[in-house]
Amino acid sequence: MGFKIGLLGLGTVGTGTAKILLSPQGRHPLIQELEIYRVGVRDLSKTRDVNISPEILTTDLEAIATDPDVDIIIELIGGLEPARSLILKAIENGKHIVTANKAVISRYGPEIFEAANAKGVYVMLEAAVAGGIPVIQPLKESLGVNRIHSVIGIINGTTNYILTRMQKEGADFADVLDDAQKLGYAEADPTADVDGLDARDKIAILASLAFAGRIKLEDIHCEGIRQVTAADIAYAERLDFVIKLLAIAKHDPKNTNSTTEELQLRVHPTLVPKTHPLASINDVYNAILIAGEPIGQVMFFGPGAGEGPTASAVVSDIMSIAAILQTETEPIPHPLLSCTHQHYCEIAPIIELVTRFYARFLTQDKPGVIGKLGSAFGKHDVSLKSVVQTGIQEQLAEIVVVTHDVREGNFRQALEEVQSLDVIDSIASVLRVL
Ligand code: HSE
Numbered sequence: 001m002g003f004k005i006g007l008l009g010l011g012t013v014g015t016g017t018a019k020i021l022l023s024p025q026g027r028h029p030l031i032q033e034l035e036i037y038r039v040g041v042r043d044l045s046k047t048r049d050v051n052i053s054p055e056i057l058t059t060d061l062e063a064i065a066t067d068p069d070v071d072i073i074i075e076l077i078g079g080l081e082p083a084r085s086l087i088l089k090a091i092e093n094g095k096h097i098v099t100a101n102k103a104v105i106s107r108y109g110p111e112i113f114e115a116a117n118a119k120g121v122y123v124m125l126e127a128a129v130a131g132g133i134p135v136i137q138p139l140k141e142s143l144g145v146n147r148i149h150s151v152i153g154i155i156n157g158t159t160n161y162i163l164t165r166m167q168k169e170g171a172d173f174a175d176v177l178d179d180a181q182k183l184g185y186a187e188a189d190p191t192a193d194v195d196g197l198d199a200r201d202k203i204a205i206l207a208s209l210a211f212a213g214r215i216k217l218e219d220i221h222c223e224g225i226r227q228v229t230a231a232d233i234a235y236a237e238r239l240d241f242v243i244k245l246l247a248i249a250k251h252d253p254k255n256t257n258s259t260t261e262e263l264q265l266r267v268h269p270t271l272v273p274k275t276h277p278l279a280s281i282n283d284v285y286n287a288i289l290i291a292g293e294p295i296g297q298v299m300f301f302g303p304g305a306g307e308g309p310t311a312s313a314v315v316s317d318i319m320s321i322a323a324i325l326q327t328e329t330e331p332i333p334h335p336l337l338s339c340t341h342q343h344y345c346e347i348a349p350i351i352e353l354v355t356r357f358y359a360r361f362l363t364q365d366k367p368g369v370i371g372k373l374g375s376a377f378g379k380h381d382v383s384l385k386s387v388v389q390t391g392i393q394e395q396l397a398e399i400v401v402v403t404h405d406v407r408e409g410n411f412r413q414a415l416e417e418v419q420s421l422d423v424i425d426s427i428a429s430v431l432r433v434l
Contacts, residue, residue: 003322004037006064006095008086009076010048010057013100013127014039016311017074018050021318030319033326038064040077065090072321074314075099084108087123091115096325098317100127100310106201110214113339122324122337124317129202130155130286132309133302134316139209139290141336146292148210150250152434155202157284157304158186158193159225159245163233163269164282167242172230185284195224196267199247206288207249207265213345215265221350223268232360232429235390235400239358241271242279246434252348262348271358271402271433278434351409356385356433358402361418362425365397369423373399376421380414382406396425402433 005021007014018039024031039052040061058064065073065086073090075097077083084104087097092115099105105112105125116123126136130153139148154160158180165176177194180186192198200222204215225245236243245267252262272279277299281287286304291297303309324334333340363369370387377384383404390398403411418424 002033002035003071003325004035004069005318006038006040006067006070006073006090007036007076008040008061008064008073009078010039010041010050010052011076011078012307013310013314014074014076015048015050016307017076017314018052020311020315022051028319030322030326031315033322034318037070038067040064061086062089065095066093068093070095071325072096072098072318074318075101076314078103080104080107084112087112088115091119091121091123094119094121096121096321097123098127098314098321099123099125100314101125102128102198102201102205106204106215106217109205109208109339117333117338117340120333122321122334123339124320124337125205126317127310127313129205130288130300130302131157131304131306132312133286133288133300133304134313135206135288135300136209137316137320138300139206143290143292143295143298144336146295148290148292150248150291151203151206151210151288152250152278153199153203153206153247153286153288154244154278154281155206155247155286155288155304156193156196156199156245157286158190159196159199160281160286161185161284162194163225163228163243163245166228166230167233167237170230170234173226173228194226196222196245197224199245199267203247203249203265203267206247207263207345208341210249210290211251211263211345212341213343214341215345215347219265219347221266221268225269227429228269228431229429232358232431235360236271236358239271239386239400239402240274241358241433242274243269243431244272244278244281246270246272246278252352262346264353265347266350266353269431271431273434276434351407351412353408354405355408356403356405357411358400358431358433359415360428361399361401362393362396362428363399364423364425365392365395366423369397370399372421372423373401373418376417377401377403377414379417380410382411382414398428
């Protein structure tokens with residue numbers, strides 16, 4: 001018995017998916033059971049890098065989503081609409097879904113999974129987070145026995161590439177971004193990547209699986225990498241850190257005794273100790289470090305994007321669905337593969353976060369400045385681990401501090417006080433430390 005695939009989108013990932021399906025030799029035998037039945041594209045006349053028979057191409061994507069002969073819809077068109085509507089339409093018509101669309105799933109997951117559960121179909125999304133790295137299936141299945149404590153990821157390849165080059169070349173953000181765009185590593189509109197929004201969508205999905213609850217995107221504190229300077233990367237290096245855009249989902253340790261469990265959920269550039277496993281993840285690579293009980297720590301590493309890797313994740317999902325369809329007579333919600341949680345996770349406000357900070361100040365170069373800085377921090381319970389005066393810039397002294405763990409709300413109050421000191425010219429940067 002074969003399964004008919006309706007492929008929506010024949011861009012980079014769609015092409016990679018078709019290539020795998022059309023060349024099953026040496027792969028799992030189930031792939032031979034998968035037939036590319038119809039393919040929805042925007043432009044029928046476009047030259048393709050894969051041998052798809054023109055008769056199965058159409059620009060009518062809804063006709064594929066409603067075609068009674070199609071078993072599984074692969075949504076690879078990206079963006080919010082018409083992707084969301086097509087997924088819902090396909091579910092309404094009893095199709096199983098495989099999607100790489102983190103934007104749709106992180107915003108409309110509840111609507112989509114409720115519709116899927118009501119209809120007894122599966123919605124699979126391994127390709128939506130970290131491209132070819134298997135992390136969704138491990139969270140659902142292999143790690144399911146664990147109490148997850150934290151998920152910390154480098155899950156945006158574009159920003160990791162930019163930060164890696166800034167570090168290696170001592171270059172500024174704008175110059176590296178410009179070059180990355182010319183080389184095709186960054187989009188013409190880089191907003192979703194460099195402002196952390198892509199990583200926010202992905203950590204929402206990972207957190208939802210790790211902590212078995214729904215996540216509201218607006219609850220996730222999100223900062224991108226535009227404010228990271230070559231100077232900060234150089235100071236971080238001297239202090240034995242590298243700067244990475246981390247997406248973090250963590251049980252808030254302050255609330256372990258509380259009946260409502262709060263999560264920390266945040267995306268921001270972070271000083272990562274050079275000895276930390278995530279510090280060595282460079283270039284476009286992604287990695288996700290998951291800590292839980294009893295497993296301890298596991299790290300998933302690999303290519304977070306690209307035709308082949310993302311297509312590998314897509315086809316693995318198609319295989320999982322095909323395997324179930326081959327063995328089940330009645331479509332019942334599979335307890336490991338379907339989404340059953342309905343409550344929203346409680347997210348701790350960012351001011352309640354307890355973390356270390358790095359801050360760089362430009363100050364007057366005269367006696368007593370460091371003393372005044374120390375007093376302002378001390379007044380708000382901020383304990384400093386190190387204070388380094390690093391140099392003079394246009395007659396201003398540059399002072400870098402790293403704090404001990406401190407409540408973010410206290411740190412912000414201290415910064416306000418520091419800002420008002422007459423010896424302070426400006427607060428050049430503030431970053432959190434892992
Ligand atoms: N734009 C993403 C990144 C790849 O740079 O990682 C697709 O998720």
